[in-house]
Amino acid sequence: MPHSTPEGTTRRHDVVVIGGGAAGIAVTASLLKRRADLDIAIVDPAEQHSYQPGWTLVGGGVFSADITRRPMRDVMPDKATWYASLAETIDPERATVSLADGSCLGYQRLVVAPGLVLDWGAIDGLEATLGENGVTSNYRVDLAPYTWELVQSLKQGKALFTQPPMPIKCAGAPQKAMYLSCDHWRRQGRLDHIDVSFCNAGQVLFGVADYVPALERYIERYGIEKAFGERLVSVHGPSRTARFAVNDEQGEREVERAFDMLHVVPPQKAPAFLAESGLGNEAGWLDLDAETLQHARHPAIFGLGDASGTSNAKTAAAVRKQAPVVAENLLASLKDQPLKAAYLGYGSCPLTVEKGRIVLAEFGYGGVLQPTFPSWINDGTQPTRRAWWLKAKQLPWLYWNGMLKGREWLAAPARRDGA
Template sequence: MDIRTIDARLSVSPQIRPEDVPAIAAAGYRTIICNRPDGEDAAQPPAAAIAAAAEAIGLAFTHLPVVPGQASDTDAALMANALANLLGPVLAYCRSGSRSEKLAAMAERRTGPETPGDFDIVIVGGGAAGIATAASTLRRNRDVKLAVIEPSDDHYYQPGWTMVGAGVFDAPFTHRREATLIPRGAEWIKVAVARFEPDANRVELADGRRIAYRVLVVCPGIKLDWDAIPGLAATLGRNGVTSNYRYDLAPYTNRLVRQFQGGTAIFSQPPMPIKCAGAPQKAMYLSCHRWEKTGILDAVDVQFHTAGAALFGVEAYIPALMDYVERYDIDLNFASQLVAIDGPARIATFEQRRGDDVTRVERHFDMIHVVPPQVAPDFIRSSPLSAPSGFVAVDEATLRHPAYPNIFSLGDACAAPNAKTAAAARKQAPVVAVNALAALAGKPPTADYDGYGSCPLTVESGKIVLAEFGYDGKLLPSFPSWLIDGTRPSRLSWLLKDTILPPVYWHGMLKGREWMVKPHPIDANG
């Protein structure tokens, strides 16, 4: 290797290969910086391959790619930050070493205040996952320069919308102004993201600005695709068509159920993934319980149409749910997907699979609770960060992107195979905070996530089946079985949902208070 020493802290070299990394470590270097974009040369090993080789023997690695002849002030700022904060000595490389040397010289000459828009950590998304991660990060390190990119003025406690639809909560109880939730020390950039430039460590905003980062956290949520069902968008909020998946519609659910006097009530569930997979059933059970109490349940034909093949994805909770299906005399329709709706005519069309046969059936309704299909946001699906599913690709334990070691994702936009719930985001946020700070210091991830998610299945007013599980359906109860047996309906679980969880969300999770969700150290696995 042709290594040229610039000073006691920095050396530069031409392109290195994974097999060179042990010799680099033996020479005393503790950090490797790649200043070369991937794909410049067909024979060039990708940065991720060098990163993997470095991590395997304990070296830090950072990718700060620069196109030849196009080094900018932002690139110089990122290089200056890296050289100031990463463990030395540092070896930086590009095709010949010249680009790295020039960038180091630009970083050395750089004086005055930081370039506007340069951040240590940028978080895309100011929902539950984004605010919780920002708060957890800043509680650990107040000196981190952190930005939250979120275009909305409004923030919602979405798990509360089931309770709004049941008449338990008022809708405003679930709403706060976003400005009141941005953690102290974070900068709020109130613009949408247009696209990602991960090879340049930048995001482009809808207004054309480019924001540079050293570490990126992606958690913009999930897209509710109301237009995927023909006729649905035009009839929402009238003709007996409602959904607890929207703040303005949950009160309409409450009104429909309260005023219902009998007829056909349909509840639908689309194919996975969706946020809170139990929510379609929650609306149904709570509605049935109200009709039971008012004495009209016998006059209601309750139908549940789910695109799935089972009532719930974790078998341990199905027996308790089936007890309520039988109690409320619910007509279960599996592999039955809502594909069209005619609101004025009150006709819902379903595609039903029976083996290899697919047939369309029409069902009359007097009210229908619809859950829309859900997909990754467009700017995620079309980005270099996406997995085949369209969501952000991650290692399911560390929540780090497999190709970009300074990018993490969590929440509903993350491709990890966990349930998309607020409880999952609450558990993920401290893990990402710890691992993002480790990446900022040029270190590998130090915490892992077990897939935990929770779905409090409200089977009647006053009782909940508290489903808590992780990857592969492993049961992960938070409480001993003598206190709460999650596989059985419990009044204490209702108290948790009704009284305890809302303040835990607003005053715990969003403030970086990690009650019962402290990050699990990776080295504790052994």
Template structure:
């Protein structure tokens, strides 16, 4: 690529979500003289963790949306476009509208792709026929509508294979729905089923007993190694691939309501780029979040390959680490900060109560509160 008059920057950030904006603000606070630009095509910025609460009736959907222009730091330039490709050898990025931008340091944090099409029949029936998902802004209110209207029948909640963002959200949707049904006195007439592609309820075992208390309280039926592969909305049939020893079989389950969490993958322009690891995400050192091959490139948030939980809490912890390490790289120095893998899942188990799961790499417990408060 050849850089045209569109611009050359000390720091170029791909992605204007929470990770990108936090990193930009952190860097500009530390050094207001650098030239910094954020590339992101969106008009709106969403507080995505709030969508679960919208589906539970605790938030309005509008509460979770802000204008992107109001959140971009004052000293950052906003390039409202989408990235098409990377040329790390020439330190340039090309956007879909044909502009080339040069950088000294690149920070990549465009989020994750929700692969709705991976489930047969799902795109055609989302938002109707009792099929919903809190992983979309426009569908979270439909979730709460279904919950309010349901007095009996079968309610299914699904969780796809990892990695996914906010791994606690699939359960939270179930717990909040059950809490509402319990309050309305109809829970006993509803068959609640949780279908999880994984083999355990939660990946950090220390939090499982507290969650199981609510599973028992709500009489929810757990189905492990059960992956949603198809949805027939008109017939209200969900098809699961369920592991049976060394084999697997497809099982059809009738539903009145189903909350679907789609499989998730790295964005296409990341997976096809020279920045990608084998799993498709940006290949970084888990501690420094610096690219394994290009020392002037960093990544954070859902798009990076670090084996942490993909949560907004993780991005909050990653942002200052990337900020100081990127500034060091800008000055020709090695990384100076490490990320410990911190992530948190505030698992809302009933209206007004949570199980706060906080952990780092390898499931190490990293509680924010002293032991005497727990």
């Protein structure tokens, strides 16, 4: 059960973890696997914990939404103290965290893993029409089933899929929704009657060039229009029109597109309290050493997950590799020992290009490929059924029963140079 502290008092813990998502639970479990006597507190107001990578498959009719969520109390490590409140401010000089309920927590070490903020309000008119008028998003668990309803019901017309400026969590998710939709329409014989456009604020299909050829083949197969440099700025649900800011060789302007189905990925930003607490970089993201995941200016603070300012892909797979690094380095810092564990930027993006096949993109800092398996087992640059089996059958089980339990299969930290 959640713990409460009388307002105005300070309760102290060895480690305070902000965030009860994938990052917060995984790193707490990893710490307790290494030192069961640690006094760890987790701060998060959510009553439900979500397996967010599953929402794409909910939107594609593969999963039901309910199997992607569990009560927070069921995933909370038994030895951790849970504060069901929001963290409002961090005082790194006093080593305290102030909570929304008025209480205050002191720490020896702090782990910051609050996730990022989906900025739905940044797109004019969007919030008023989400879940109706053909407007949906797999980035909300309550909307992902509506995505599948729209896909099943659309017989002809225009389907728009948007991608905002980076960074976003799971950079492949905007395309995954599109490919799964197109594959269903193809199988139903409807695709020739549906105009599909990928309205991407960026200028490339995917940020790591090795995976682009396979994706381009599916773009061609499904007849998708690539509308690069188009950023969604407003939606009018009743008229089913969307406006985009366009920046191309013709200059800056706005264009209007009609739609029968609009899948929106909202702009995303760091939680404001990070910058307000002096922990953010210039863009507001948590300012971390890219290898050790220790804060750049406050050595008692570590971080991981989507709020981090490191340049890796923001995915659950990144967290799986980050959690052991933070756990090992945090414990070393408590003993005033050198930080020897290194995170090399690993992220994985299973690009669901059709029902039954996935391009399993695995890469680290600088786009360097970091495949888990040799190519004779799975060639990550090509769509394979084996990668689909991994995504749809194995990864959810590994998430609930491995990663959130501190089991670090295939996730041993790299070693820092000279360590």
